[in-house]
Amino acid sequence: MSRPSLPSSLPLTVREVKDLARSLRGALAPHVRLAHGQALDVLARAAGLPDWNALAARYAGPGLGAPMPILRVYDSGLAHRFYVDWLGFDVDFVHRYDAAAPAFTGISRDQVALGLSEHHGDGTPGSVVWIPVRELAAYRAALLADPAAPLRPGIDRDAPGGPTMSVLDPFGNELRFCEPDL
Known part of the structure; x- marks a missing residue:
C-alpha cells in the first residue's frame, strides 16, 4: 500500500498547519467546538493520514526544529x-x-x-x-x-x-x- 501524498494546497510548515487548525476552530465556532488537537487531527485525516503525529512527521526534514522550553x-x-x-x-x-x-x-x-x-x-x-x-x-x-x-x-x-x-x-x-x- 502506498503512502498518501499531501495535497500541494496544504501549508508547508508545522506552524502553518497549527495556524490553519486555529482558523478551522474559529470558523466552526460556536456551532462546533473542537480542541486544538482535534482540529489538527481533522486536518491530518483530510490529508489522508491517521492523525496529527503522522502529519507532523511528514513535515519533518533535516535540521533542527524550534526548541520547547x-x-x-x-x-x-x-x-x-x-x-x-x-x-x-x-x-x-x-x-x-x-x-x-x-x-x-x-x-x-x-x-x-x-x-x-x-x-x-x-x-x-x-x-x-x-x-x-x-x-x-x-x-x-x-x-x-x-x-x-x-x-x-x-x-x-x-x-x-x-x-x-x-x-x-x-x-x-x-x-x-x-x-x-x-
Whole structure:
C-alpha cells in the first residue's frame, strides 16, 4: 500500500498547519467546538493520514526544529487557568502514562511553544523564558481587561533589549514578554 501524498494546497510548515487548525476552530465556532488537537487531527485525516503525529512527521526534514522550553508545574488545572485562560495559549496536547500519572502538556501561542510538566525532574522551578512580542502594551491591556486577572504586571520601559513585562506563574517560573528594540 502506498503512502498518501499531501495535497500541494496544504501549508508547508508545522506552524502553518497549527495556524490553519486555529482558523478551522474559529470558523466552526460556536456551532462546533473542537480542541486544538482535534482540529489538527481533522486536518491530518483530510490529508489522508491517521492523525496529527503522522502529519507532523511528514513535515519533518533535516535540521533542527524550534526548541520547547519545559517549565515545572505542580497542578495541571492551575497551569491551564493561568497559561490558557489568562495568557491565551492553546493546548496542543496532554500526555499521561495513565490516568493517575503526572501530566505533560504542550501549549503554544503564535510562534511560542512551551512544555508544562508535572513530572519530577522535568524543568526547574523558577526558570525564566524570554518571549519576544509585538505590541506589548496591547497584550498587557488585554490581560488586564480580565476582571479575574491573577496579576497586574507593569512594563519596564528601561529593560535591556526593550520594554519588558515580567509575569510570574503560580509555580515560580518567570515569563519575560519583551518588545525588542529593533
